[in-house]
Amino acid sequence: MAAPVMDPKVTAATQSTRLTMGKAINLGLRTAMERDSKVIVMGEDVGKMGGVYRITDGLQKDFGEQRVLDTPLAESGIIGTAVGLAVRGFRPVCEIQFEGFIFPGFDQISSQVAKLHYRTQGMLKVPMVIRVPFGGGVGAVEHHSESPESLFAHLPGLRVVSCSNPVDAYWMIQQAIDCDDPVLFFEPKRRYHEKDEINTEATPYPLFRSKVLRPGSTATLVSYGPLVKTCLEAANAATEDGHELEVIDLRTLSPLDLDPVFESVRRTGHLVVASEAAGEVSIASEIADRVQRECFYSLEAPVLKVTGFNTPYPPSKVEDEYLPDLDRVLDAVDRSLAW
Amino acid sequence: MSSPEQWTHPEPGGGPAATAATPTREQVLAGLRATNEGGAELVELLTPEGERVANPEFDPYVADIGAEELRRLYRDMVLVRRADREGNALQRQGQLGIWVPLLGQEAAQIGAGRALKPQDMAFPSYREHGVAWCRGVRPEQILATFRGTEHSEWDPVAHRFHPYTIVIGNQVLNATGYAMGQRFEGKVGPESDAEATMVFFGDGATSQGDVHEGFVWAAVYDAPVVFFCQNNQWAISEPTERQSRLPLYQRARGYGFPGIRVDGNDVLASLAVSRWALEECRSGNGPVLIEAFTYRMDAHTTSDDPTRYRLSDELEAWKLKDPIERVRAYLVRNGLAEADFFEQVQVDADQLASELRAYCFSMPDPPADRIFRNVYAEPNPLLEKERAEYAAYQAGFEGGAH
Numbered sequence: 001m002a003a004p005v006m007d008p009k010v011t012a013a014t015q016s017t018r019l020t021m022g023k024a025i026n027l028g029l030r031t032a033m034e035r036d037s038k039v040i041v042m043g044e045d046v047g048k049m050g051g052v053y054r055i056t057d058g059l060q061k062d063f064g065e066q067r068v069l070d071t072p073l074a075e076s077g078i079i080g081t082a083v084g085l086a087v088r089g090f091r092p093v094c095e096i097q098f099e100g101f102i103f104p105g106f107d108q109i110s111s112q113v114a115k116l117h118y119r120t121q122g123m124l125k126v127p128m129v130i131r132v133p134f135g136g137g138v139g140a141v142e143h144h145s146e147s148p149e150s151l152f153a154h155l156p157g158l159r160v161v162s163c164s165n166p167v168d169a170y171w172m173i174q175q176a177i178d179c180d181d182p183v184l185f186f187e188p189k190r191r192y193h194e195k196d197e198i199n200t201e202a203t204p205y206p207l208f209r210s211k212v213l214r215p216g217s218t219a220t221l222v223s224y225g226p227l228v229k230t231c232l233e234a235a236n237a238a239t240e241d242g243h244e245l246e247v248i249d250l251r252t253l254s255p256l257d258l259d260p261v262f263e264s265v266r267r268t269g270h271l272v273v274a275s276e277a278a279g280e281v282s283i284a285s286e287i288a289d290r291v292q293r294e295c296f297y298s299l300e301a302p303v304l305k306v307t308g309f310n311t312p313y314p315p316s317k318v319e320d321e322y323l324p325d326l327d328r329v330l331d332a333v334d335r336s337l338a339w
Numbered sequence: 340m341s342s343p344e345q346w347t348h349p350e351p352g353g354g355p356a357a358t359a360a361t362p363t364r365e366q367v368l369a370g371l372r373a374t375n376e377g378g379a380e381l382v383e384l385l386t387p388e389g390e391r392v393a394n395p396e397f398d399p400y401v402a403d404i405g406a407e408e409l410r411r412l413y414r415d416m417v418l419v420r421r422a423d424r425e426g427n428a429l430q431r432q433g434q435l436g437i438w439v440p441l442l443g444q445e446a447a448q449i450g451a452g453r454a455l456k457p458q459d460m461a462f463p464s465y466r467e468h469g470v471a472w473c474r475g476v477r478p479e480q481i482l483a484t485f486r487g488t489e490h491s492e493w494d495p496v497a498h499r500f501h502p503y504t505i506v507i508g509n510q511v512l513n514a515t516g517y518a519m520g521q522r523f524e525g526k527v528g529p530e531s532d533a534e535a536t537m538v539f540f541g542d543g544a545t546s547q548g549d550v551h552e553g554f555v556w557a558a559v560y561d562a563p564v565v566f567f568c569q570n571n572q573w574a575i576s577e578p579t580e581r582q583s584r585l586p587l588y589q590r591a592r593g594y595g596f597p598g599i600r601v602d603g604n605d606v607l608a609s610l611a612v613s614r615w616a617l618e619e620c621r622s623g624n625g626p627v628l629i630e631a632f633t634y635r636m637d638a639h640t641t642s643d644d645p646t647r648y649r650l651s652d653e654l655e656a657w658k659l660k661d662p663i664e665r666v667r668a669y670l671v672r673n674g675l676a677e678a679d680f681f682e683q684v685q686v687d688a689d690q691l692a693s694e695l696r697a698y699c700f701s702m703p704d705p706p707a708d709r710i711f712r713n714v715y716a717e718p719n720p721l722l723e724k725e726r727a728e729y730a731a732y733q734a735g736f737e738g739g740a741h
Contacts, residue, residue: 040523066523071556072552072555072559074548074552074555076512076549077512077549077553077555077556080509080511080512080513080516080549080552080553081512081513081515081519081553081556082516083513083516084512084513084514084515084516084517084518084519085516085517085519085520086516087495087513087516087517088516088517088520088521088524089520090520090523107506108509108512111506111509112504112506112513116502117713118490118713119490119491120490120491120495120502121491121492121713122712122713122716123494123495123496124496124502125716156714156722157714159715179717180716180717181715181716255721255722256721
């Protein structure tokens with residue numbers, strides 16, 4: 001008997017399948033679109049071409065041009081029209097091609113997307129998702145490697161999440177689409193090709209919850225998006241020194257879910273937060289603030305941040321120096337333990 | 340090519356389009372004047388003197404407007420103006436934080452507002468008190484925004500009238516998206532329940548990227564949206580020629596859809612042109628740009644002082660084109676309304692103003708807890724925690740010395 005042909009591009013899989021993060025998001029989008037005819041995808045080159053990262057590959061072919069829109073090239077237009085579509089009853093999923101291009105749409109995001117529910121006392125909902133490939137490490141030209149998530153996490157009314165692995169990517173994109181609030185969905189572009197086994201019949205982990213990926217007792221590592229993998233690798237390396245590092249994936253950046261972090265820090269007394277974004281006035285800063293308030297008597301060292309420097313993203317030939325890596329994470333752990 | 344029309348609409352064989360990019364000084368001046376004057380292409384059905392002008396193209400769109408209907412439009416305008424003046428007075432008395440007058444723009448707004456069918460959707464800027472009136476939003480509900488008791492009080496779904504939008508031009512994209520949705524849902528076509536969207540903005544907004552992007556999106560998706568631009572000549576202190584070298588309605592041509600200029604002080608023309616444009620959109624020939632040529636007879640807001648940037652002569656000239664007076668003149672001259680009608684309208688207007696005033700004085704402040712409500716549609720534990728902490732802080736004062 002021939003093995004059944006599994007083609008995630010044609011039907012939503014109903015069993016375990018090994019996919020890259022990019023394909024996992026694609027399958028998540030497809031599943032959401034099959035479930036709800038009001039879900040539409042819109043953005044630059046998302047249709048015929050399937051997006052510059054092929055995340056929307058095949059969707060226009062299967063769902064048509066009225067559900068997968070190759071839009072004109074203007075980000076405020078993408079987001080501003082999506083607001084109107086959402087008010088009309090659609091659930092738009094916008095793709096911003098690269099995080100560095102989102103700023104023409106910042107006005108609509110800040111003024112309408114984030115505030116319309118509040119301004120109308122809840123009479124209008126804006127259930128839309130804005131997908132944003134973000135982060136560096138891919139040798140790209142400028143404006144293609146940035147980490148602007150703090151700017152959006154600062155806006156009340158928005159929800160901001162970031163996936164770090166294919167399994168989360170598959171579920172989180174569907175959960176974001178189901179959410180009645182607008183969700184900024186940050187995708188770590190340098191992890192698009194990471195593969196993992198996805199059980200499409202599993203019970204998904206809640207969207208707005210952080211998650212302990214590796215238990216440990218020596219110190220706590222917190223990260224999200226592209227650096228979660230780095231932190232897991234650092235934790236593996238640290239075992240050589242006899243250190244058991246607990247690794248927590250934030251997953252949700254707004255609202256932050258820090259209860260698992262507090263619980264962890266109360267046990268370990270040491271916290272290192274890793275992020276590619278510039279460290280000042282950042283998600284990492286917010287975590288440091290909240291942890292010092294909640295875990296003041298448990299901390300044996302100040303919260304240390306391992307982040308991008310407080311500069312614009314550098315030319316890609318020096319990005320390896322800019323991006324926090326395994327060594328910088330472990331250096332911070334050592335400094336914390338030696339405090 | 341000496342007229343702006345010829346300059347922007349060159350005849351076939353009239354030279355390469357590139358020459359339009361290097362106009363002579365004379366052409367530039369002609370273009371600037373065209374932003375300041377109504378121009379030959381202005382659609383007008385009722386002159387400032389109250390004379391009905393035949394217009395074979397647009398007369399059919401107001402064929403049903405007899406004496407009674409015209410009296411109703413007159414009443415709309417008088418009541419809306421009276422409410423507007425009361426809003427201004429309430430601000431002067433400190434009852435409102437600010438007021439945004441619509442004085443002078445009654446005909447543009449009542450004409451457009453009455454052209455909308457119940458199933459149509461409207462997206463206002465923040466001066467559309469007349470359109471709000473036509474959509475069944477009470478003037479009292481508008482006060483909330485300017486008194487600061489709510490950002491927006493009416494139900495935008497029930498009234499099919501979006502919240503006021505303060506950030507200039509944002510609503511043009513939102514309306515275009517909404518109209519795309521109408522098309523995607525198959526609500527465009529010959530059926531009687533076909534829908535259109537009308538979005539309101541001013542001459543200043545036409546410089547905003549969102550307005551241009553709205554034009555592009557609407558054009559490429561054939562969205563059933565009427566772009567209703569009230570050119571009231573002033574964007575706070577800046578005249579229209581600071582926004583455009585070209586008469587605004589002519590911009591539509593560059594995006595590939597019709598643009599038309601209507602006398603915005605002529606309620607009949609505004610109604611006719613709006614009905615035509617909405618019908619075009621409902622039947623699938625949208626979008627359409629309407630430039631309603633009108634005048635902001637009062638300040639931009641109660642915080643503004645127009646004497647710093649414009650001459651009172653200009654206001655005096657526009658007073659002769661008053662949108663209400665021309666209808667009154669027409670009704671009187673043709674024996675379509677008696678003195679008691681005008682008296683009754685005035686009584687109704689004063690009654691409305693009196694109710695508005697009483698309502699304003701009795702408006703309660705929202706509870707402090709309003710701060711935390713409706714930020715999200717779904718629960719947010721962090722916000723709930725902050726809310727509880729503030730409630731506990733407040734409770735600490737109860738029965739205390741504060």
